[in-house]
Amino acid sequence: MTVLVTGGAGYIGSHAALALLDAGRHVVVLDNLSQGHRWAVPAGAAFVEGDCGDYELVGKLITDHDVTAIMHFAGSIIVPESVVYPLDYYYNNTVNSRALAQATVDAGIRHFIFSSTAGVYGEPAKTPILEDFPSKPISPYGTSKMMTEKMLADASVAHDMNYVALRYFNVAGADPKGRAGQTSRKATHLIKIASQAATGVRSHLEIYGEDYETPDGTCIRDYIHVSDLANAHVLALEYLENGGESDVMNCGYGRGFSVKEVISAVKEVSGVDFPVKLAERRPGDPAALIAGADRVREKLGWVPKHDDLEMIVRHALDWEESLKNRQVVDAA
Ligand SMILES: NC(=O)c1ccc[n+]([C@@H]2O[C@H](COP(=O)([O-])OP(=O)(O)OC[C@H]3O[C@@H](n4cnc5c(N)ncnc54)[C@H](O)[C@@H]3O)[C@@H](O)[C@H]2O)c1
Numbered sequence: 001m002t003v004l005v006t007g008g009a010g011y012i013g014s015h016a017a018l019a020l021l022d023a024g025r026h027v028v029v030l031d032n033l034s035q036g037h038r039w040a041v042p043a044g045a046a047f048v049e050g051d052c053g054d055y056e057l058v059g060k061l062i063t064d065h066d067v068t069a070i071m072h073f074a075g076s077i078i079v080p081e082s083v084v085y086p087l088d089y090y091y092n093n094t095v096n097s098r099a100l101a102q103a104t105v106d107a108g109i110r111h112f113i114f115s116s117t118a119g120v121y122g123e124p125a126k127t128p129i130l131e132d133f134p135s136k137p138i139s140p141y142g143t144s145k146m147m148t149e150k151m152l153a154d155a156s157v158a159h160d161m162n163y164v165a166l167r168y169f170n171v172a173g174a175d176p177k178g179r180a181g182q183t184s185r186k187a188t189h190l191i192k193i194a195s196q197a198a199t200g201v202r203s204h205l206e207i208y209g210e211d212y213e214t215p216d217g218t219c220i221r222d223y224i225h226v227s228d229l230a231n232a233h234v235l236a237l238e239y240l241e242n243g244g245e246s247d248v249m250n251c252g253y254g255r256g257f258s259v260k261e262v263i264s265a266v267k268e269v270s271g272v273d274f275p276v277k278l279a280e281r282r283p284g285d286p287a288a289l290i291a292g293a294d295r296v297r298e299k300l301g302w303v304p305k306h307d308d309l310e311m312i313v314r315h316a317l318d319w320e321e322s323l324k325n326r327q328v329v330d331a332a
């Protein structure tokens with residue numbers, strides 16, 4: 001009875017592995033270490049280095065570790081990069097997920113939890129965004145995830161498998177106990193970048209556009225603490241094991257902060273007035289993404305513990321400081 005966590009050497013996957021272990025589960029992590037770090041895999045989890053699209057390898061590790069459920073975090077995650085290298089994104093996020101799904105159904109695995117994204121909605125007509133709004137991604141990243149969602153939906157009808165696709169909004173923060181955090185080799189996320197600027201890893205931060213149709217002209221996002229998100233995965237697994245029907249669920253708090261509000265919070269919490277410059281809009285950025293997040297609460301009984309921007313920022317800053325001691329910071 002082991003959970004296979006693909007991408008468990010990365011940011012969200014390592015937190016999910018911790019949450020599973022904390023819940024008394026057995027975990028095996030599969031990660032090709034293209035972005036993640038071996039040391040980020042929690043001590044209590046088994047680790048296999050390899051690709052989630054390697055059908056033979058996945059089949060073997062399912063047998064070797066008595067895997068009964070999959071949590072699929074492995075993927076390429078940077079929206080603007082997907083605009084420049086779309087075929088790489090379709091390969092890693094869609095083609096490799098197809099191979100993983102094939103290995104899953106061939107091995108008779110009955111539960112699958114997938115890391116999807118608010119990016120599947122594109123530019124929503126209104127907020128908050130509900131799960132039944134149309135999927136009209138405006139980036140290859142969003143399309144690559146939408147296609148995997150559709151594969152899982154079809155596979156769950158044809159095979160004895162139920163799934164939940166969790167559509168994450170903007171994930172941020174770090175494990176409150178300091179056991180894990182974001183250590184991306186190519187940091188792009190706002191709170192991570194701002195934390196690096198506040199801790200001196202980066203010289204400054206750029207705001208990508210202040211001419212959006214929002215109150216202060218900068219983009220609005222729904223920032224969710226990574227530990228609350230990890231807990232939603234544990235609940236989703238219990239839900240599927242108890243026979244829950246396949247579904248998609250938004251993961252956010254249902255409120256948004258602008259880029260400028262986030263920068264103010266990081267300056268306030270850190271006490272550092274780091275330089276901020278204005279820059280051009282970044283391709284693929286919708287103006288506002290706020291989750292309608294009732295479904296995940298109602299169906300999974302999810303109750304967040306960290307819905308507080310200052311707490312999210314505090315944990316992100318603490319992690320950034322700890323990385324300086326480990327000497328594994330990204331180059332600015
Ligand atoms: N971070 C966010 O705000 C966010 C929002 C929505 C969805 N997501 C999704 O959550 C998942 C995890 O994101 P993250 O922020 O932890 O990213 P991350 O880059 O920290 O982690 C991804 C991990 O997957 C591994 N990986 C990538 N391709 C692989 C492959 N083919 N085989 C095996 N391992 C592979 C990487 O080495 C890395 O450890 C992704 O699928 C991402 O699309 C993230």
Ligand SMILES: O=c1ccn([C@@H]2O[C@H](COP(=O)(O)OP(=O)(O)O[C@H]3O[C@H](CO)[C@H](O)[C@H](O)[C@H]3O)[C@@H](O)[C@H]2O)c(=O)[nH]1
Binds near residue numbers: 188193
């Ligand atoms: O240095 C920076 C970094 C970001 N931003 C802005 O901050 C906002 C948030 O950007 P992030 O890069 O932190 O996050 P995204 O909204 O682009 O995307 C994230 O959330 C999405 C869902 O909302 C996807 O799932 C995706 O995987 C994940 O990277 C955007 O308006 C972006 O333009 C800046 O102004 N400066």
